[in-house]
Amino acid sequence: MTLKVKHWLYAIFCLLVVGTVLTHRVHTLRAQKARIARQAKIKRSRHQAAKRRAVVAQRNANMRTPINWRKSSETIPYPDLKQAKNLWVKVCLKKNRTYVYDGKHIIYTMYCTGGIYQRDDKTGKMKSLTPTGTYHIQNERGDHFYNAQLNEGANYYVSWLDHGKYLFHSVPTVGNGKYNKTEAAKLGKTQGSHGCVRLSVPDARWFFRNVPVGTKIVVTN
Template sequence: MATANNRSKTTKNTSNPEAISSHMRTPIDWHKSSETVPYPDLSKVKNFWIKVSLKKNRTYLYDGQKLIYTMYSSGGMYTKNPQTGKTESMTPIGTYYAQAERGNSFFNQSLGEGANYYVSWLNHGTYLFHSVPTKAGGTYNVKEADKLGKSTGSHGCIRLSIPDAQWMSSHLPVGTKIKIVN
């Protein structure tokens, strides 16, 4: 009986690599990397791409079909689309590509928040991967940061832990495919 259960778990993990990652840091700590293992060395990755799951609050890094790293993330809040009447994420769904715009910090005056370590993936600075949000003075907004990996909260960007965002800003090659799914 124990053997059948173990085999079942193995099959589940192989057929859905996103189901469980034994290296995920628990509890979630937005000050630390999402996994307890080193970030992937992209010089050894042949077919690098990213999948963001808005409902699971996860960002998955892939080499072809092989999952190589998982990041806790938080995407756009869900709002009612006035044209369709459907509830949709403020984060656009679809396939996009990493852009050249990136930097150490920004502040959006109209939203009253900013972030650190950003890289653009749509509309050249409109939609970004970035750290959990900062307030006007540059301190982290703890209430919003604590949503990381648990719920949505952004205005459309993908929020990451501080080290995950820093790694992404420093290492994400321009042109990397990014698939955003609900």
């Protein structure tokens, strides 16, 4: 083997060694970069989770306890809904809560009472008398209504389905216009209506005066 050939072989060997080292270095840097990215993602997720927990804790701290159907659900002032860019309302039947949203953010929480649960003849499952789904606030609203057949009425009603059949309204009243204290005591604790969503008296009045026609309503179990 000539000296020239040896030099070429040595040069090729050096290139292979350098290439291997560089390849290993590139893989190492990529692995480090991926690890740093994962750690940053985990850190962001933990930070966001902590922030959400803090928001929930603050929101829970604002809730009035014990529940009082004569007072607002939260101890802070009602939000100015005219400032909301994407106003919508979510009713959670089993939680007995109604949430007012601006986009993804809850801006007010109200104790509520939805429809009682009965066994569905077709499915055999328990189903609320309050229909679930997505609806919108309708034109019908008023200070008071009374259903003589049920001997039950309410104040500050707002329709969200079937034009006056399914409503947001105050805790129920009886024939003489006085509040039914037995039914009012269910607010925020259990279901009890024939399908409407009951709110505390101040919450119902605020809702009646401020939530505009067309506002999206999402009712969930």
